[in-house]
Amino acid sequence: MISTLTGTVHHVGLDRVVVEVGGVGLTVHTTPSTAAAAHLGRESRLSTSLVVREDSLTLFGFGTPEERDLFELVQTVSGVGPRLALAMLAVLDPASLRLAVASGDVRTLTKVPGIGKKGAERLVLELRDKIAEPEAVGTGGDVARPTAAPEATRRDPVREALVGLGWNARQAESAIDAVLAREGDDVISVPALLKASLRELGR
Missing domain, CATH: 1.10.8.10 (Ubiquitin-associated (UBA) domain)
Structure with a gap:
């Protein structure tokens, strides 16, 4: 299992980055916020999860170990795969996701595309005892704005x-x-x- 990845960023997309490690460029699928934090030519360290399928090896990267751990935890629920797990973390930050599950907030969970009421209820049922409710849900600070694009x-x-x-x-x-x-x-x-x-x- 590849748990962390450190290397030079060679490409930044909206939902993925390419990080060069030992002369090899690795495509890492990320949330939009993680991708936005990466900078071309700079070193990046990501917490990662490798998803192995018969015909593919797909690497997912996160800004913090907490995000990676949540990504892996929600996939223990029936019907939740890597793509849906990544969508959860794209829509809800870790604290908000933990709070929604811990408090049984089905309405918040159904804001994620692909999660209906039954799916949200299943998430709460299967994860409520495994997930810790955060003391407070934080908000990100302001970042410098780049030049406007058309x-x-x-x-x-x-x-x-x-x-x-x-x-x-x-x-x-x-x-x-x-x-x-x-x-x-x-x-x-x-x-x-x-x-x-x-x-x-x-x-």
Whole structure:
């Protein structure tokens, strides 16, 4: 099992990064927030989980061991695979996910695409005794904003990332439209637009 990965970042996408380790570039699937924290040419250290299938080896990376551990824990629930587990952590930060499960907050859990009421109830039933309720749910601090990108340049990759996380194209477009109408050029980068669209879809 590959538990951590440290190397130079050679590519940053919305939901993946390529990290070079020992001359080999490894594609690591991430949440949008983890990808946004990576910087080209800089060293990155990720907590990782390797998912082995008959025809593939897929590496998932996270900014903290807690995120990785939650990613692996939720997959112990029937019907939850790596893609859905990653979507949970894209929509809900670890503290919010723990709180939702521990408190039986089905409504919050169903904000994740692919999780219906029955699926949320199953998550609560199977994980409530295994997951610790956080003392408080924190919020991230502000980060420096990059130079604004044209709307078309921002819209296409964000739509693709949202569809990849499980929403349909119409839902993705509606969320992007709502964010741009409300915040306009305040959302000036692709990662910022993606984060704001995720918040919109989670309302």
